[in-house]
Amino acid sequence: MLEIRNLYASVDGNEILKGINLKVNKGEVHAIMGPNGSGKSTLAKVLAGHPSYEVTRGEVLFEGKNLLELSPDVRAREGVFMAFQYPIEVPGVSNAQFLRLAYNEKQKHLGQEELDPLEFKDLLKEKAKIVEMEASFMTRSVNEGFSGGEKKRNEILQMAVLDPKLSVLDETDSGLDIDALRIVAEGVNKLHDPNKAVILVTHYQRLLNYITPDFVHVLSAGRIVKEGGKELALELEEKGYDWLKNGSVAAGAK
Amino acid sequence: MSSQLATQSSSYNTAFRALLEKTGNAEPSWLRRMREDSFAHFERVGFPSVKEEEWKYTNVAPIAKLQFVPAFANGQPGGNGFGAFVYDEARRSRLVFVNGMLRRELSSVEALPAGVSVIDIGEALAKGPNETSLRESLERAAKSESGFTALNTALFSSGAFVFIPAGVSVAAPIHLQFISESSHGAAAASFPRVLVVAAENSAATIVESYASPGESVYLTNAIVEVRLGAGAHVQHFKVQRESTSAFHVATTDAELGANARYDATTINMGAALSRHTIDVTMDHEGAECWVDGLYMVDANQHTDTHSMIDHRQPHCTSHQLYKGILDGKSRAVFNGKVFVRHGAQLTNAQQTNKNLLLSNEAQVNTKPQLEIFADDVKCAHGAAVGQLEADEIFYLESRGIRPEPARNLLTYGFAEEVIEKIKIDSIRRELDQAVLNRLHTTL
Ligand SMILES: Nc1ncnc2c1ncn2[C@@H]1O[C@H](COP(=O)(O)OP(=O)(O)O)[C@@H](O)[C@H]1O
Ligand SMILES: [Mg+2]
Numbered sequence: 001m002l003e004i005r006n007l008y009a010s011v012d013g014n015e016i017l018k019g020i021n022l023k024v025n026k027g028e029v030h031a032i033m034g035p036n037g038s039g040k041s042t043l044a045k046v047l048a049g050h051p052s053y054e055v056t057r058g059e060v061l062f063e064g065k066n067l068l069e070l071s072p073d074v075r076a077r078e079g080v081f082m083a084f085q086y087p088i089e090v091p092g093v094s095n096a097q098f099l100r101l102a103y104n105e106k107q108k109h110l111g112q113e114e115l116d117p118l119e120f121k122d123l124l125k126e127k128a129k130i131v132e133m134e135a136s137f138m139t140r141s142v143n144e145g146f147s148g149g150e151k152k153r154n155e156i157l158q159m160a161v162l163d164p165k166l167s168v169l170d171e172t173d174s175g176l177d178i179d180a181l182r183i184v185a186e187g188v189n190k191l192h193d194p195n196k197a198v199i200l201v202t203h204y205q206r207l208l209n210y211i212t213p214d215f216v217h218v219l220s221a222g223r224i225v226k227e228g229g230k231e232l233a234l235e236l237e238e239k240g241y242d243w244l245k246n247g248s249v250a251a252g253a254k
Numbered sequence: 255m256s257s258q259l260a261t262q263s264s265s266y267n268t269a270f271r272a273l274l275e276k277t278g279n280a281e282p283s284w285l286r287r288m289r290e291d292s293f294a295h296f297e298r299v300g301f302p303s304v305k306e307e308e309w310k311y312t313n314v315a316p317i318a319k320l321q322f323v324p325a326f327a328n329g330q331p332g333g334n335g336f337g338a339f340v341y342d343e344a345r346r347s348r349l350v351f352v353n354g355m356l357r358r359e360l361s362s363v364e365a366l367p368a369g370v371s372v373i374d375i376g377e378a379l380a381k382g383p384n385e386t387s388l389r390e391s392l393e394r395a396a397k398s399e400s401g402f403t404a405l406n407t408a409l410f411s412s413g414a415f416v417f418i419p420a421g422v423s424v425a426a427p428i429h430l431q432f433i434s435e436s437s438h439g440a441a442a443a444s445f446p447r448v449l450v451v452a453a454e455n456s457a458a459t460i461v462e463s464y465a466s467p468g469e470s471v472y473l474t475n476a477i478v479e480v481r482l483g484a485g486a487h488v489q490h491f492k493v494q495r496e497s498t499s500a501f502h503v504a505t506t507d508a509e510l511g512a513n514a515r516y517d518a519t520t521i522n523m524g525a526a527l528s529r530h531t532i533d534v535t536m537d538h539e540g541a542e543c544w545v546d547g548l549y550m551v552d553a554n555q556h557t558d559t560h561s562m563i564d565h566r567q568p569h570c571t572s573h574q575l576y577k578g579i580l581d582g583k584s585r586a587v588f589n590g591k592v593f594v595r596h597g598a599q600l601t602n603a604q605q606t607n608k609n610l611l612l613s614n615e616a617q618v619n620t621k622p623q624l625e626i627f628a629d630d631v632k633c634a635h636g637a638a639v640g641q642l643e644a645d646e647i648f649y650l651e652s653r654g655i656r657p658e659p660a661r662n663l664l665t666y667g668f669a670e671e672v673i674e675k676i677k678i679d680s681i682r683r684e685l686d687q688a689v690l691n692r693l694h695t696t697l
Contacts, residue, residue: 048652051644076654088649092667092674097697101663102653109654141667158653 001026001197002047002067002166007058009046015056016042018222024166027194031208031233032201034219035241040201041085043219044170048082049075062166076102077109081164083155085171085201090142095154096124098142099161106162127160131187148175156187167191168199173207185210205237220244266296269324269443270408277411281379284389288396293408299401311587311619312529312558317501322443322473324354324409339465341680344429347372351432353472354444355412365426371417372428375447378415388415391449391479395507402503406445406477413447418456420483427459427491427678434500436470446476450490454483454511460490461681464524466497471526476504482514484538489517491676495688496524498555505531510570512538519675520547522557523688529558536563536570547576548672550692551584551616558587563603565594565628571602577672578609579665580616581692588620592635596627605635610642610668642668662695 002024009017016039024030032040046053047060049072060067067075090098096117103123104114115123124138131153143151152172159167169188173181188211192198200211208216208230216233218226218241225244226232270293274286301318302309340348346365349372350357356374363372371384378384396407414430436442452458464474474496482488488508496502502525508516522528534543549557563572578586586609594601609618622635642664650660669689676682690696 050648050652071657072648072651073654073656073660076652082652084649084652088646090646090649090664090667092670093663098650098653098663101659101697102650102655105654105656105659162654 001063003061005059005061007043007046007060008056009042009053010056011042011053016053016222017046019058020219020222020224022217022224024197024199026197028214029192029198029200029211031213031216031230032199032219033203033205033216033233033236036203038219039222040203040219041170042222044082044085044168044199044201047075047080047168048072073105076162076164077106079165081159081162081167083152083159083167083169083172085174087143087151087155089144089146091144093142094139095142096121096138099124099158102158103161124161127157130160130190131156132183133157149177149180152176152184153180153187156184156191160187160191163191165195166197166199168201170201171203172200173202173204181207182210205233208233218244265321265323266293266405266409269322273324273409273411282385282389285379285392288392289408292396292404296401296404296408299399299404301401308560308589311585312527312556314501314503314527314529316527317473317503320441320471320473323440324411324443324445339431339433339463341427341429341461341678341684343678343680344427344461347424347426348429348431349374349414351412351430351444351446353434353442354432354446366424366428367422369419369422370424371415373415375413375415375449376411384415384417387451387481388449391481395477395479402475403477403505406447406475409443410445410447410477414449416448416450416458416460418452418458418486420453421455422453423457424459427461429461429463432462432464432474432476434464434466434472434474434496435468436472441470442472444472444474446474446478448476448478450478450480450488452480452482452486452488455485456483457487458489459678460488461493461678462490463493463495464502465493465495466500466524469497469499471499471501472497473501474504476502478504478506480506480508480516482508482510482516484511485513486511487515487517489677490519491678491681492518492520492530493681493685494520494522494524494528494530496528498524498526498553500525502528502530504529506533508532508534508543510534510536510538510541510543513540514538515541516543517675518543518545518547519672520559521673521676521685522547522549522559523551523692525557526554527556529560531560533562534564534572535566536572537566539567539569541567542571543573544675545572545574546672546675548578548669549576549586550579550669550689551581551586552692553582553584555582556585558589560587560589562591562593563605565592565598565601565603568597568599568601570598572604574605575672576607577668578607578618579612579669580609580618581612583613583615585616586618588618588637589623590621590635591623591625592633594624594626594628594631594633598628599630601628601631601633603631603633603635607637608668609637609639610665611639612665659695662690662693663697665693666690666695666697
């Protein structure tokens with residue numbers, strides 16, 4: 001589904017990603033871990049097409065297509081979704097208006113039926129159950145005045161509505177109390193199926209108690225320095241990241 | 255300048271003579287004298303020029319150049335079928351004025367409780383009990399140096415007098431609707447005059463709206479005064495959607511009693527040139543006001559808001575949020591003065607002006623002005639002019655929304671922050687639609 005080859009990216013002239021290789025197949029869950037500042041969010045934003053990040057080398061294929069030449073909105077309509085580490089507030093625009101516009105843009109793109117506000121309300125009601133969000137959140141402005149945990153749940157609600165093929169969840173677990181973490185993780189599990197893939201970006205192992213990754217990659221200073229199965233996450237939990245920082249770069253992509 | 259003056263005086267002189275002839279002895283003699291003095295003042299000072307600090311960025315020469323005919327001098331104002339401008343919530347609590355003249359057959363005040371007066375200002379002047387408060391109000395305004403104010407005092411022939419007795423809460427919004435349209439080639443001019451008196455502990459919502467069924471050239475020159483007794487609560491929604499060829503010059507003047515609360519939200523979307531002067535005076539302790547607004551202009555429109563919030567006594571609070579959206583070659587002026595007088599301790603004053611430029615050719619002059627003469631106060635102000643935030647656009651795009659709808663949705667949200675303060679559904683719906691139409695989009 002996704003293939004990243006020798007990806008270099010910079011922001012404001014600073015090179016952040018320095019040769020990332022990663023292959024994600026349908027049905028897989030990948031965790032990307034690593035210390036603060038290692039480039040995890042940069043990688044997520046590059047995949048989503050954030051305009052501040054410049055790709056200087058390498059390529060990214062999504063379902064065989066060159067992802068990097070697609071604009072962010074086209075990527076999303078093609079099925080790439082990123083849950084933001086810091087979701088943006090959009091004052092004056094209700095969650096329902098925002099989500100319906102996004103949903104209908106995708107439907108149009110796929111040549112499928114668009115929904116009017118009433119029809120969409122029904123769909124939204126169903127999706128909101130997945131993240132246990134109350135109806136009152138739908139009429140409130142997007143993320144405005146939401147607590148940290150509510151913002152993260154709102155990201156997963158957007159994922160539920162847009163039904164992406166590839167979801168990149170950037171620290172969706174951070175700032176969540178244990179109940180919210182369980183709700184978010186169960187939501188992600190419910191939405192997952194063999195035709196989809198998930199990349200979980202996380203700093204802590206905690207989330208991986210709820211969502212079991214097939215592969216764990218450790219990012220340090222813009223490179224993947226270690227890869228393994230879910231047991232690697234436990235090892236990192238125990239030893240921290242320091243022992244990897246100056247370690248050797250993982251040999252090639254899988 | 256002298257030729258302009260000549261045009262002004264011939265056009266308005268005729269109108270003034272006609273008005274005096276029409277009213278004859280029906281008006282109190284003090285009013286007749288006041289009109290004569292005001293007209294003489296207007297003839298002396300004319301319309302303001304850009305040399306005056308308060309009019310620096312707003313050139314009213316186009317108003318001075320035009321030959322206007324006040325509606326009463328022009329016979330029966332035309333026009334029917336104004337149903338489109340009716341707000342459902344105010345169907346039985348509204349006065350409708352067409353080209354400045356009250357149209358009784360379009361008006362209804364059935365929903366108002368006994369004791370509440372919502373009547374034509376001429377009628378109020380003719381009948382005793384309200385004469386005193388009207389006279390005080392008119393005399394105060396007559397002291398103004400402004401040519402526009404003088405012209406209104408000289409020429410107003412219609413308008414509204416609203417009185418809410420002490421302790422009475424009026425549920426239905428009181429809608430004062432001003433509809434204008436020029437016909438027969440002559441530009442109509444109307445001079446609405448409104449006095450709202452909300453006695454102690456009363457509560458009411460006033461909707462003041464300006465609209466036109468067409469795109470003709472005309473002038474509205476309005477003066478609206480709101481007097482709040484102790485503990486009174488008035489919500490005042492002004493919706494200015496004049497023809498985009500029209501001129502709109504208006505003053506709102508509010509005075510707050512002790513612990514009174516005044517919530518004003520002003521929407522300016524219409525007119526080729528609009529100028530709104532809004533002054534709020536808090537000369538009694540514990541008063542609180544919200545003075546919010548949105549101007550949204552396009553093409554060659556010019557809009558100017560001059561506001562003055564005057565904290566004269568301790569323990570008063572003011573909040574101000576004015577937002578602007580400018581497209582095309584439009585111009586906006588925001589001048590917001592907040593005065594905290596000597597001795598007005600424990601004042602809390604917040605002022606914000608935010609402008610969104612949708613085109614490179616649009617231009618804003620913003621000047622928030624905070625002058626504090628007391629030492630124990632909490633005041634903040636700020637102004638911003640800019641484009642949409644790149645991160646907000648990216649957030650929407652990352653959800654599959656194309657760049658243009660993403661921008662439109664964010665612009666709509668920017669406007670909504672002010673529009674949602676208007677707690678009347680049908681007005682909000684109308685304005686939402688108007689904003690979307692301006693953006694050539696739907697939701
Ligand atoms: N806009 C930016 N300008 C300059 N440096 C940046 C910018 N954004 C991120 N960085 C730097 O890039 C590095 C990686 O950041 P990030 O991808 O957010 O790391 P992580 O998500 O792993 O904590 C950090 O050193 C950060 O300071
Ligand atoms: Mg990060």
